[in-house]
Amino acid sequence: MALLACTGSAHAEDGYALWMRYVPLAPALAADYRTQLGEVVAPDQTPTQRAAREELVRGLTGLLGRAPRMQAAAAGDHALVLGTPQSSALIAPFRDEMASLGDDGYLLRRTRIGGRDVLLVAARQDIGVLYGVFHLLRLLQTGASLNALEVRESPRVRLRVLNHWDNLDGHVERGYAGRSLWDWQTLPEWRDPRYTDYARANASLGINGTVLNNVNASAQSLAPDYLAKAAALADVFRPYGIRVYLSARFSAPIELGGLKTADPLDPNVQRWWRDKADEIYARIPDFGGFLVKANSEGQPGPQDYGRTHADGANLLADALAPHGGVVMWRAFVYAHEVPADRATQAYTEFFGLDGAFRPNVILQVKNGPIDFQPREPFHPLFGAMPRTPLMLEVQITKEYLGFATHLVYLGPLFEEVLQSDTRARGERATVAQSLAGMAGVANIGSDRTWSGSHFDQANWYAFGRLAWNPDQSARDIAADWAAMTFSPDPEVVAPIVDMMMASREAVVNYMTPLGLHHLMARGHHYGPGPWVDGGPRADWTAVYYHRADRDGIGFDRTARGSNAVAQYAPEVAAKYADLAQVPEPLLLWFHHVPWDHRMASGRPLWDELVARYSLGVRQVQAMQATWASLAPLPGNANASVERGSAPLLGSIDAQRHEQVAAYLKIQLREAQWWRDASVAYFQSISGRPLPPGEATPPHPLAYYEALQYPSAPGDGR
Ligand code: GCV
Secondary structure, three states: OHHHOOOOOOOOOOOOOOOOOOOOOOHHHHHHHHHHHOEEEOOOOOHHHHHHHHHHHHHHHHHHOOOOOEEOOOOOOEEEEEEOOOOOOOOHHHOHHHHHHOOOOEEEEEEEEOOEEEEEEEOOOHHHHHHHHHHHHHHHHOOOOOOOOEEEEOOOOOEEEEEOOEOOOOOEOOOOOOOOOOOOOOOOOOOOHHHHHHHHHHHHHOOOEEEOOOOOOOHHHHOHHHHHHHHHHHHHHHHHOOEEEEEOOOOHHHHOOOOOOOOOOOHHHHHHHHHHHHHHHHHOOOOOEEEEOOOOOOOOOHHHHOOOHHHHHHHHHHHHHHHOOEEEEEOOOOOOOOOOOHHHHHHHHHHHHOOOOOOOEEEEEEOOOOOOOOOOOOOOOOOOOOOOOEEEEEEOOOOOOOHHHOOOOOHHHHHHHHOOEOOHHHOOOEOHHHEEEEEEEOOOOOOOOOOOOOOOHHHHHHHHHHHHOOOOOHHHHHHHHHHHHOOOOHHHHHHHHHHHHHHHHHHHHHHOHHHOOOOEOOOOOOOEOOOOOOOOOHHHOOHHHHOOOOOEEOOOOOOOOOOHHHHOOHHHHHHHHOOOOOOHHHHHHHOOEEOOOEOOOOOEHHHHHHHHHHHHHHHHHHHHHHHHHOOOOOOHHHHHHHHOOOOOOOOOOHHHHHHHHHHHHHHHHHHHHHHHHHHHHHHHHHOOOOOOOOOOOOOOHHHHHHOOOOOOOOOOO
16 A cells, blocks of 8 residues: 555645646655656657657656656667557557547557567557557556556547536636636637646546537627637647537527528528638637527527527538538527426427437437436436437536535436436437437636636546546546545545545435425525525426425426326336336425325435435535545644645645635535525425424524525526
């Protein structure tokens, strides 16, 4: 174990380095790796080759304590060889066996060439080599053995894309990590080095696209001056395999083009989009395409002209097709004027359009049918549109999960939806199996930690790793992340991973247990608001979703109610519709249940609900205790700062430990608030006594209802 401890660090641990800290490994391990790797042979003719080489040098220098010896050709007994069949004569013989790797895949192999011990980082394209370098560095950072190394990796998902909900004025909708990373004011002339670090972080995970602007889009993003700025970012990202995409406002032909209509069947509108696409590709030859939110939450769209979503998507798809671009058309579509259960509306809208989209349209579907709640069942469109490529959209930023101050690792949430069995055509068919892409609503901003907190970096990380291979385990990913971010010492990794894995269930318990959803305060969604009622639209209120009354609680989505269950494949629908079979975590999503319904624990529902709220609070206390056990050892904290070195074995550096501890305090306070306010509210409806041993909320319900937070961060506007 001591072999794995880091012994020193050149920079302050403020979180900026993310999982790419490259702090020195223990001397014995570093020496062992140095011998095994030997000299480095790496091409440097293209920008991507240089990026791979630079990352390798940066990583090896940091981890192994000295810069590697770079050679034009392998000469010594041991060599680390990077390249493609085109860029390296040593790699050329492996061309055939790399044929199945695809453009982004790579091969890591320990082998012998000409009597020498060689470690290959080989790929068909430069970008695969860069991905392979990051994989190798991860192995070193986590202390893995390089003996008999043989790794073949190719991404399982083609489009691995971040969605930034960044406005042109720097405000990030649902952003809790500072302002937008994009400084539109100083672009295109000033290319902040941070853009390169952003690209490195994404490339380290295999993320290959980024949508720069909010889906609640300003047409201005498509104006020539903003395209020049986007082009500058595209130039920075290109060596790292990242394409730039833009959110397109459907009414842009009117706002920018001066046309009278944005009707997708109007020839002038079609011409406008074709010209716009030509203009974009003239500036950004590898532009990825458009992301579109249409006819949802007030955004313009084809239905304004009596056309379908397919008409709208195909309009843009036709404009992009000659250039190889795609349209990511969002299925997050609902309208409060429609009386149907909001959970059913996207399916109703899109199901009948299967097969009506151009081949370069991808339908982007949120993980659940409502909106990024702490827990939702998988979206019924998964498995239901066999002739339409689907992208899974998840939210990395924690709009509904406590913002950046609550420690909630989203890996288990992502894994839960990816592994959901849609039973399409009566057979096992997980959401993960059929994905054309994965989109993650980014939690990245100007904050020094990038993500608003140290642990929120794990959610960016987990998204990227799962987008590469959606069948990976959230636990394994957490272990890699913790090792790279804090320390590879198992005594550090194990408790952190346990804490992370339990954190998602904790937030479900203290916010929305047993299938409850959308109980957050109005608008900004900060804190509890189960009493939220009235206002402009019913489907933005909590009472619409929990439907609690004197007799019971929950949304009846069976045939007796909204019949949302019927949108799932028959086997899934039968399970969800049956009170005896529905998984308890989804009980109140699908059923309106009497307060005295007997739960698996033997308790009546009312008692169980209160117990869950209290359990959530205790789970946060448990996280605090775990984190306290990882506190810097006495005397080590200051010494490490003074020496500029990392902590001793079994502890985290003081700087990051302190901030996480402070945030856990906030989380505990807010979990308690959620519990007390929710218990007070639901008790006012159920009229039942608290179960024995359960503390009475310290304030009357009116106190919680009166709390106002008009300046909570991240609000939409
Ligand atoms: C970008 C939710 C959020 C909105 C967001 C919307 C969407 O409703 O609260 O801020 O808008 O989802 O995904 O389009």
